[in-house]
Amino acid sequence: MTTEADTPVGRRLRSIKHIIIVCSGKGGVGKSSVSTQLALSLRASSPTARVGILDVDLTGPSIPRMLGLDGHPVHQSSDGWVPVYADGSEARLSCMSVGFLLKRKEDSVVWRGPKKNAMIRQFLSDVRWGDLDYLVIDTPPGTSDEHLSLIEHMAPVHDRISAVIVTTPQAVALLDAMKCLSFTRVTALPVLGLIENMSGYVCPCCGEISNVFSTGGGEEMARRESLTFLGSLPVDTELVTLLDAAEAERPDESAELPEGGSKRSFDLLERYQKTPTAPLFKNIVDKILEQLTLSGASR
Amino acid sequence: MIAVQQAAPTPDPLSVPANAPEHCPGTESELAGKADACAGCANQEVCASGQARGPDPALPLVRARMASVKRKILVLSGKGGVGKSTFTAQLGWAFAADEQLQTGIMDVDICGPSIPTILGIASEQVHASSSGWSPVYVQDNLGVMSVGFMLPSSKDAIMWRGPKKNGLISQFLKDVDWGDLDYLVIDTPPGTSDEHLSIVQYLKESGIDGAVVITTPQEVALQDVRREIDFCRKVGIRVLGLVENMSGFVCPNCKNESQIFKPSTGGGRRLAQVMNVEFLGAVPLDPRIGKSADYGVSFLDEYPDSPASMAYLDIIHKIKEILGDA
Known part of the structure; x- marks a missing residue:
């Protein structure tokens, strides 16, 4: 099977230990905020953890805003696209999103499937992530092109990918979460x-x-479907405000590092850790890490 | 020559073979039949010959079917979970409150159809007749079509790429026996992709009366809504106006209003001004809205006194005014 792993995507992702796909059938349940929190908490989980976050919601990218990286450009290097670093020179939290490629924030990306597929392939094969402990992938709602493309292109590293499903408690969202679960089962x-x-x-x-x-x-759904219930998170206005109001600081040319990151001190993490949600989410991350070790051991 | 249209069989989305070419460049593309992905596809020759590049043969059928629909309204939003489906349902119910009017609701969210649940008809099935698929009726003058009616189990996921979704949308427009409709309200999935492009293309000739764009107050949602309005302008759809949903929450205990999703950048009202679209109104968050949606009952009928109901009715009245129907 060595030939199969030799796709550009396989070669690029070989240096990533764990890939976590955050998905949900329904929109607006907090995938992006969970992805952001997951990335922040994983980064904080160990002093050397290196985390990447990839936003494949091509027509509605929210991750740049949540990390306070609105308006940052992506740089090219001889070894591929340089991700944007949310923590400046420490470079332990890298991020890539179609949001960085748009010139104006109101520009819409009106793409049909094949183009989205090509973009996702590029994100997976051309971004210079380097060695990562975790790559968190934020997905759009549904079970369509983006999701199929992700699974397909990442086939060479399929043993390293796993999913976290996010839902809200109402029946309408649970219905879509079930569809998302069916998707994960069909795609193993x-x-x-x-x-x-x-x-x-x-x-x-x-x-x-x-x-x-x-x-x-x-x-209830986790019990019925014998899934691990990672925890419930209340609506936290402090968190909403933190992730929302991360007012884009104009990327000052002089403040930019050659690596494409910004020197802005990484106070987002500090502020995040003061929100009421952060300790709750820490429990969730602990459970996720436990699961990852379990699945790693069984391999 | 008399063209007799056969009743199209109700499709079983799960029976569509999974081995259709995944990287199909699209039949109208320059590369149709010539791309690498086309090798081995049964349609390769037809595509390569260029025959498939002509106008979609479904277009005249869609036009014929839509000739008896007076008003077609899209409900859009860039972001998910802002209340598109809930609003669509309320709009449908409000139009249908007038017994003289015939209303239809079409749900083109293929991967996450919520309309059947919200309208309380989740267990219904679509029936095929000689004149097409019959919509499911919530009441005499409110017909509904959704992919949710075609799945054997609500748990089944539809894992389709764009072209298959487009096929189903064209069938919803040409094969559903809508009859004479005063209003057709179309609920869409989040984003600006296949479903949106398809519905716009198929309805171009028949004309879309306009789009209602839904948002929530926080900037993360507004960002996506800006893109959606940009999309409407690119494809030439009139934006009837913007609705701000989940705008403030009144605590049932202390009756004080708080902002769950803070309008850190001025919310929908400000966005409407900046983007130069009509601001239709703000609907406060009421936990009973979500509950009504889960139980499939009309929030407007159940809780007519809620401030949210009044906000909904005001907005619906404004939409009618803008359309010139009030």
């Missing part, structure tokens, strides 16, 4: 577990917990 993608997002909202005024989108549905 191991599922690390299920995260229930937007599970309850704490009124900032009186502390009353409202189940804006109901609650508990994710845990």
Whole structure:
């Protein structure tokens, strides 16, 4: 099978230990925010962990905004595209998204499947990730071109990919999460577990917990489908604000490193760790790491 | 010559062979029949001969079917989970509240159809008759078509690439026996890709009356909505207006309003100004909206006193005004 691993994608991804695909059938359940948190928490999980985050939501990239990297350009090097580093010179959190390739933020990417497929192949084969411990892949909603392309192109490294499914508690979202689960089963993608997002909202005024989108549905589904339930996350306005208001600092030419990163101190992680969600998410990451070691040992 | 259109059989999406060429360049492409991926495809010769590059043969059929539909409205948003399907359902119910009007809802979200659940008809099936597939009726004057009605089990995932999705969308437009409709409301998946391009292309001749764009207040959503409005302008669809959903949350305990998704950059209202589109209104977040959607009941009928219901009705009234139907 050595020939199969010898595709450009296989060669490029060989230096990545674990690839985690974050998916959900439905849109707006928090895939991108979970991906961002996962990348941040994995980076914080060890002082040497190197993490990459790839945003394959081509028509609605949100990762650049969430990491406060709006408007950063991607540089070319002789060895491929240089990802944008969210933590500047430390270069332990690299990021790639179609958002970096757009000239204006309101530009729409109106692409049919074959073009999306080509872009994803380029992302997988042409980005100079270097040695990574984890590559988190944020996906668009659904089970279509992007997902099929990912699985297809990553076939040479299939033993290293696994998925995390994100859902919200209401029935409409669970229905789509089931479809997503069927997809992982058909494509033989191991599922690390299920995260229930937007599970309850704490009124900032009186502390009353409202189940804006109901609650508990994710845990129930995990039990029924014998999946690992990774945990539930409430709606956290501090987190929403943090990931949303990361107001794009104009990339100052002089502040740019030759590597394409920015010198902006990596305070996003510090601020993230102060949100109420961060400790909850740490538990989730611990469970994910446990699962990864388990699956690594069984191999 | 009299062309007799045969009733198209209800398709079983799961029976579509998985071995169709994955990198099909598209039948209208310059490379049709000549690309590497075409080797071995059964249609290679037809594509290479250029015959397939002509106008889609479905177009005249779509035009004929859509001739009896007065108004076609798209519900769009760049981002997922902002309430497109919920809004589509409310709009459909509100139009259908007038017994004189015939309304249809078409769900072109192939990979994540939510409309059947939200309308409470998730277990229904589509039936084929000599005049086409019959929509599923929620009430006498509200017909619905969704891929959700065609799946043997709600758990089944539709793992389709673009061309297959386009095929089903064209069938929804030409093979569904919509009858005479006053309104056809079309719910779309998030993004700006195959489904959106297809629906616009197929309906170009018949004309789309306009698009309602839905957003939530936070910048991450607005970013995607800017792209969606840009898309509408690129393909020449009139934007009827922008609706801001999940705008503020009233705590059922202390009645104080808080912003779950903070409009850090001015929210939908500001975006509407900047992009020069009509701002139709803001709908507050009410947990009962999600619950109604899960149980498949009309939120407007169940909770007419909720501020969200009033906001919905105002917006729907504005849409009618803009269309000149009020």
